[in-house]
Amino acid sequence: MRRIGIDVGGTNTDAVLVTESGVVQAVKTPTTEDVTGGVLKALQDLVAAAGEGLGRIDAVMLGTTHFTNAVVQRRGLVKTAALRIGLPASAALPPFVDWPRDLAARVDGGVYMIEGGHEYDGRPLVPFDRGAMRDVAKRIADSEVRAVGLAAIFSPLNAACESEAAEILREEAPDVVVTQSHDLGRIGLLERENATLLNACLSDLAGRTTRAFKEAMHDSGIEAPLYLTQNDGTVMRAEFAEAFPVYSFASGPTNSMRGAAYLTGLDEAMVADVGGTTTDVGHLRRGFPREANSAVEIGGVRTLFRMPDLLSIGLGGGTLVEPEPLAIGPQSTGYRLQEDALVFGGGRLTMTDIAVAAGLAQIGDPAPVARLDRALVAAAVARSAEMVAEAVDRMKVDAMPLPLIAVGGGAFLVPERIDGISKVVRVEHQAVANAVGAAIAQVSGEVDQIFSETSREAALDAARRLAEDRALRAGADAASLSTVEVEDLPIAYLPGHSLRVRVRVVGDIA
């Protein structure tokens, strides 16, 4: 294994070279507004730092918040037509119904609903209206819209309507980019459709971004397959990511926790990831972050993605400090830390300045912070330590003491002693845990499906085989496959012992 892991954070872009023997090289550079500039710089720095030791790279794994930010900031999104197959059902709640108005106004490129879809047991709901579908395809072809999100009722169980609709769209409007909801899995029409529409509206940006990343690799002299990280801690090939940018949503925190597990060798631990703007606290179980329960909103849109259960507080290296009366954050310099902080010659007091003044960190020029009021420095350090301790306490669900892994560029803000924590673990390269987590990521396959008229064992077995098949198609090595998550949920009020099974399988990249 010789991999480069890259993490594009809100403040810094990190790159690491990881081999079997661990982290060989690590660099850090400020994130640029165009994102790819920072990636290019990080790669060039890494190549320069590694010199002859770079060797032949197997893969580059990149984690980015670029697509999440595009939705949150409503940038780079294209008009998207929503096509739902399922009339006469679900008509009262059309696509975009629960979107924030400003985002819907930007993305909504027309809503079309036609007859079709399936029942929970795979029977057709009503016959698929092919004539109407062809009319819609022609109307879309004649319109300005070049992206389509396609969702049919119960398509995760039977994708026939979506596949056929996509085929008709290809015939009538060959230049239109289509996202089909069954490719994004999971039962729950509105949430699945939302994810599908977000994916479709990101299609243009996804293409441009992955091309730019590949160019950056090429310009740095690295020829290797590019992977992007996804929210479950695994990676997808760049070509796949180009088609499914939504899978990269919120992958950052997962990468950081996976990296923390790898760097420390700890599988059961609490993790505090202190970045430039926030501190994210999570819980590692069997080397993966514990997942959150609630529906996840991206830019105000409900989706079906699962995220790590994280508590985020407004404390990071760039967090601004008000001396009188003492107030810490939540405002932050963000990616301007290296211009605004006192230790970098700027004019704003940040937590990094406080940490340097207190001797907790050696960053920049200590001279400007030497004249800070000692009482203020001590009070700010104590307050930030309390903030971290409280967040850890709220997130820790085990009664027994656990170790706490402190990672991220601002890990120096984590205090040495916290109640309920056996020890605070700091390791080399902790500041680039995100990039390390990306570098070591595996590939996965997932299934979420209802099984009827079969035994629980047979259903679990069938689901596992499907998930394994998907992992193999995602590029996994068959010998390395292992099941990391099995959940079976019997369904009330359905006949024939219906069981909803969710299985996730991971494996090493072949």
Next chain:
Amino acid sequence: MGLRTFDREDIEPLAVGAWILGTGGGGSPYFSYLNLRRLYEQGASVQVLDPADLADDDLVAVVSNQGAPLVGQERLSDPDFAAKPVRMMEDYLGRKFRAVMSVEIGGGNAFQPFLVAAVTGLPVVDADAMGRAFPEAQMTSFAIHDLSMFPLTLADIRDNEVIVTRAASWKWMERISRKVCTEVGSIAATCKAPRRGREVKDCAILHSVTKAVSIGKVVLAARSRHEDPVAAVLEAEGGRLIFKGKIVDLERRATGGFLRGEARVEGLDDHRGRSLRLAFQNEFAVGWVDGEPRIMTPDLICVLDSVSGEAVGTETLRYGQRVTVIVLPAPPVLLTPKGLEHVGPRAFGYDLDFRSVFEGAAQ
């Protein structure tokens, strides 16, 4: 009293409160909530009628959306569809309804009469027949009072309409209507046996819409003030905090159409070192603290997210979740000997004498 307009600002509190009164079941009100919000945006408005203002002879439609909550996540709730069995019933009876009410205030069905009302213009009676959620038709205050269980109308989103003109008992009505519902894809809109105004006034759970809205308002207000929403609900509703902890084990199975299972909750904060075993059958049914049966149906066993105060359903329980289990008082009719026959622990197969957590409490 009389008619009052249901405010747009009450829609979200109704969703939050009804989900809590669902005691783990009843299905999430989210889609029905979206529907009602959308209808209000389009200019609809619903009137709420105090049950006291019903004439004895007024005819009231009792509506519900029947089926599997999971199917409801794909075949989304629809106001026109909700109103269909009400029109069928009017045609069958040859009489017009004066108002509409929910069979079940807990979960998504709290909204069903509102959707019907927004489409038909009928007012919603501030009442239901459970005061919470229960899985079956005989578990209603109307069944406990031995009222008639027929006729029943049922509509499917396609052009399928069914009228059950007679049934031998509440259980037979449940079996027959459930069978039809399954056949049309495990989701159907129904209009249960119509009720006279007198029957509603004497036999329904009164003012349960107001109760759901008020619980929802308490939660939302506490949340926006960054105060503890669980404590706020307990104070406003005279509830009891039973257990605070995290879910450490979870087991579910479907038998006889129920989602049955158990969750084990390990104590946190004041309950550290203690353990709660919580059994459910669609709704939370019985809870044992350190091995002793402590909470049981029909008392309302509500599992709330410890931070947000949001209700947690039996289908959405997850490992590691931090929850607070509270109990709210059950409507008195459910606590009578006859009521306990229908909805007490033995009705769910637990050989336990009902004992309320509120027994012996200072009034």
